[in-house]
Amino acid sequence: MNKQKKYVNGKLVSRGIEWTDYTINAIAGCKHGCAWLMTDGKAPCYAETTAEGVASSAYPQGFAHHYYYPERLDEPLSVKEPSRIFLDSMSDVGGFWVPDEQRRAVLIDMPKKAYWHTFQSLTKNPKGLLGIEFPQNVWVGVSTPPDVMWGHALSMRQKLRKLEIDLQTLREIKVKTKWYSIEPLSLDCAEQFRNHGLDWAVIGAASNGAKKYQPNPDHLNKLLEVMDEQHTPLFFKGNLIHNPHREEYPK
Ligand code: SF4
Numbered sequence: 001m002n003k004q005k006k007y008v009n010g011k012l013v014s015r016g017i018e019w020t021d022y023t024i025n026a027i028a029g030c031k032h033g034c035a036w037l038m039t040d041g042k043a044p045c046y047a048e049t050t051a052e053g054v055a056s057s058a059y060p061q062g063f064a065h066h067y068y069y070p071e072r073l074d075e076p077l078s079v080k081e082p083s084r085i086f087l088d089s090m091s092d093v094g095g096f097w098v099p100d101e102q103r104r105a106v107l108i109d110m111p112k113k114a115y116w117h118t119f120q121s122l123t124k125n126p127k128g129l130l131g132i133e134f135p136q137n138v139w140v141g142v143s144t145p146p147d148v149m150w151g152h153a154l155s156m157r158q159k160l161r162k163l164e165i166d167l168q169t170l171r172e173i174k175v176k177t178k179w180y181s182i183e184p185l186s187l188d189c190a191e192q193f194r195n196h197g198l199d200w201a202v203i204g205a206a207s208n209g210a211k212k213y214q215p216n217p218d219h220l221n222k223l224l225e226v227m228d229e230q231h232t233p234l235f236f237k238g239n240l241i242h243n244p245h246r247e248e249y250p251k
Contacts, residue, residue, distance in 0.1 A: 001075045001085065018247070019202055019235045020120055021083040024075060025090040026106050028067040029059065031097055032124055034146035036184065036206055042148070043208035047090045055090075066097050073105060076114035087121040094123030104132070111135045122181055124149070126169040134175035139200070139250065142166045143181040144189065156187070163192050171197060177250050182223070183237060185215035190222035194229075199250040201227060204237030212239050 001024045004016030017023065029051070036043045051063035059065070076085055087093060093106055111119045112135050122141040123129060129140060145159040145166075154162070170178050177199045182189070184206030193201075203223065206213040220242060227234055233248035 001072075001079070015238070017086060017089060018238060019084070019249075020086040022076075022079070023086045023089040024072055025088060026069050026072040026110070027088065027091045027093055027098060027102060028069065029061075029063055029065045029090070030092045031064050031066070031095060032092060032149055033064060033151055034124065035148040036186065036208075037147040037153070038206065038208060038211075038213055040211075043206070045146070046207070049209070051090060066095075067091075068102050070102075070105065073110045074113075076110065076117050079114075079117070082116045082118070084118045084120055087119050088123070092123050092125060093121055094125040094128035096125060096128060098128070103128070107132060107138060108135060111138050120179075124166075126166050126173060129173050129175075130169065132174065134173075136176050138175060139177040139179055140170070140173055140175040141179040141181055141200075141202075142170050143183065144185075144187060147186070159187055160189065160192060163187070163189055167192065167196060179250065184213070185219060185223065188216070188219045188222070190219070190226045193223065193226050196230065196232075198230075198232055200233050200235070200248075202235045202237065203240070205239040205241070207239055212241075214241050217242055 001022040003022055004020055005012060006014040034045045048063045051059040087106055093103055115137060119138045122143055124143055126142045134140060145154060145162040147154060179200035180198055181202045183202055183204035185203055186206060205215060233250055234246050235248060236243050236246050
């Protein structure tokens with residue numbers, strides 16, 4: 001597992017993924033091929049950049065490949081303090097290529113064994129999680145559609161349609177805590193989130209390495225209004241310049 005907050009001489013120097021305490025990737029690699037179209041070119045996801053850059057020795061067959069490390073499933077047992085653990089920062093456990101027994105080992109068996117922790121999962125394929133009866137200590141999240149997926153550019157209409165379908169699928173998933181990662185906020189999607197029934201949302205800007213690309217302030221304000229009407233706990237990422245500075249979690 002990777003601890004996200006890094007300290008030097010007792011001073012916090014890096015927060016990593018801000019909304020979690022640890023990442024664990026018993027399943028690694030991803031075949032969704034997401035990318036974002038920035039004003040100055042195409043950016044792949046952070047996980048792909050990492051897997052094909054600094055972490056390339058751990059991904060000998062590239063990022064668009066399926067890796068399984070069952071020995072990692074016991075790692076949460078050695079952390080005694082109740083923590084938030086992100087299950088798939090370098091993969092998508094809901095991905096169509098993931099064998100069912102591996103998905104169940106990660107999403108059901110490990111969380112049941114390490115019951116004192118909270119396990120956070122995030123997918124771009126919520127259909128892959130239908131039919132699973134999740135333990136209470138798992139939060140299932142979906143992330144907003146990218147500009148390119150499976151090697152194809154998505155039109156604005158296709159992205160908004162996918163968001164609507166994914167939100168409907170999330171409603172059908174048998175899990176207590178449902179959330180959305182709207183990172184990056186690159187769509188005018190406030191209306192899609194009206195009456196969403198979510199327990200939590202994370203909102204952030206787009207980034208490509210050190211470069212940050214800020215969302216349209218109008219889209220952000222409209223989304224905030226819709227979320228506040230529904231009293232949704234919100235976590236704003238530090239990469240947002242116009243940041244309402246809220247770091248809330250599901251009730
Ligand atoms: S689903 Fe996530 S990990 Fe997979 S390519 Fe898309 S952004 Fe990257």
